[in-house]
Amino acid sequence: MLLKGKKGLIFGVANEHSLAWHIAKQVHAQGAEVILSVASERFLRKVGPLAERLGAPTPIICDVADDDAIAKAFAEIGQTMPKVDFLVHAIATAKREDLQGRFVDTSRDGFALAHDVSTYSFLALCRAAEPLLQKGASLLTLTYLGAIRAVPSYNVMGVAKASLESSVRYLANDFGPLGIRVNAISAGPVKTLSASVVKGFKDKVDIQQVAAPLRRNVTGEDVGKSGLFLLSDMASGVTGEILYVDCGYNIMADFITREV
Numbered sequence: 001m002l003l004k005g006k007k008g009l010i011f012g013v014a015n016e017h018s019l020a021w022h023i024a025k026q027v028h029a030q031g032a033e034v035i036l037s038v039a040s041e042r043f044l045r046k047v048g049p050l051a052e053r054l055g056a057p058t059p060i061i062c063d064v065a066d067d068d069a070i071a072k073a074f075a076e077i078g079q080t081m082p083k084v085d086f087l088v089h090a091i092a093t094a095k096r097e098d099l100q101g102r103f104v105d106t107s108r109d110g111f112a113l114a115h116d117v118s119t120y121s122f123l124a125l126c127r128a129a130e131p132l133l134q135k136g137a138s139l140l141t142l143t144y145l146g147a148i149r150a151v152p153s154y155n156v157m158g159v160a161k162a163s164l165e166s167s168v169r170y171l172a173n174d175f176g177p178l179g180i181r182v183n184a185i186s187a188g189p190v191k192t193l194s195a196s197v198v199k200g201f202k203d204k205v206d207i208q209q210v211a212a213p214l215r216r217n218v219t220g221e222d223v224g225k226s227g228l229f230l231l232s233d234m235a236s237g238v239t240g241e242i243l244y245v246d247c248g249y250n251i252m253a254d255f256i257t258r259e260v
């Protein structure tokens, strides 16, 4: 059991398709105790029963755009889980109209929202968790190839992910002296609530299937297993990294492939 006796917080489960849920299942199977957190009360109907499947308490409600909500959530977490070995941040949002058309048309509000919820919230959660974090703890976030390539329609979210990836490096530098690691998984396209909002999402899935070296799409389980790796002691020497879990798609220079 890779995580026997370990305890962790998982932010961002919306339903059983969520990447956060796939990570939660993997860490639970390896002995970890978890607390899930959801954005608002309306998610409890779906996520409450999922938490029960892991023997976890009722999910904590936390809108990560609200500092008071974060403080309240961590006061509650501290009561039941005073020592934390890992934290997963699997949260992103942008205005629907900013995930189609031209990036240049992104509004000031839309730019701020995407960066606040998808990027700043990682810092905010890491800071709030710090008093509970144990030596050897691991902090993990989720990013996408749109951070380093211009992916049509991903637009402002790609720019927010670039900032998130840079934040991973700065956070790794902040937390490293405390023996705490910070990493990100750059996942290939997986059908989830958030992903389906990006215009042309299905095309990205179809392209990956033929263009990725493994000639298939990445699954939630692939992401969950790599999450387990980064959260466990198996990755004890890894920090500040962006780990691509995309069947190798990011290494390719071209969408066009020829069968050999």
Ligand code: NAD
Residues within 6 Å of the ligand: 011, 012, 013, 014, 015, 017, 018, 019, 020, 038, 039, 062, 063, 064, 065, 089, 090, 091, 092, 093, 117, 142, 143, 144, 145, 186, 187, 188, 189, 190, 191, 192, 193, 194, 195
């Ligand atoms: P998802 O919709 O299941 O998860 C996104 C989560 O963000 C939801 O649980 C939602 O409630 C939460 N959220 C949004 N605003 C919030 C707020 N203000 N406060 C608290 N929570 C809030 O989708 P997902 O695909 O599992 O997304 C998880 C992460 O993975 C995101 O960062 C996403 O960008 C990233 N990612 C997804 C893919 C993909 O193809 N699905 C690929 C690469 C990276």
